Amino acid sequence: MAQTKNQQRAADAVAARMAHLEWNNTxxxxxxxxxxxxxxxxxxxxxxxxxxxxxxxxxxxxWPAGTLRMIAAGGPAPDPDSGSGGPRHTLEQQDDVLRFRRPAGVSDQQWDHVRTLAEDFIAWQIDRTAHER
Incomplete structure (x- = not known):
């Protein structure tokens, strides 16, 4: 079922926030x-x-819980430049956030395995580097 006008406003607010974060749908x-x-x-x-x-x-x-429902009920959309406490996922503001890009054709099970291995390896490298100092 197609969205109402206010539901579309909510989707537009999400798209604006994604643009601010430089995110795509993926x-x-x-x-x-x-x-x-x-x-x-x-x-x-x-x-x-x-x-x-x-x-x-x-x-x-x-965003705070209920933001999308609030917009869909006719409320204001948040400023795309800010989340509730600032964006958590921008690399400029947090250099400890890793972003993985999942290649096409990889199953959920394969992806979980590869991602876990990568995260473990990176954590090991960080610990090793910290102990070398």
Missing amino acids: QLVAATKADPGTIGDFLNGKRWPKLGTQGKIERALD
């Missing part, structure tokens, strides 16, 4: 761990996400 999907079709349909005005997915989107964008 990065929002990775941050939310939501279905790519759901994210795409939401941003394109085709459907409204379920409550759980709304929460995932809000957390990824560092």
Whole structure:
């Protein structure tokens, strides 16, 4: 079912925040761990996400819980330049955030395994470097 005018305003607010963070749909999907079709349909005005997915989107964008519902009810959209406490996921503000880009054709199980190995290796390298000082 197509979105209402205010639901589309909410999707537009998400798109504006994504632009500020220099994210594309793939990065929002990775941050939310939501279905790519759901994210795409939401941003394109085709459907409204379920409550759980709304929460995932809000957390990824560092917005307070209920922000999307508030916009959909006619409330104001947040300033795209700020989350509730500033963006958590921008590399300029946090150099300890790793961003992984999942290649096409990799299953969820394979991706979880590779990502875990990469994170463990990086943590080991950091610990090793810290102890060399």
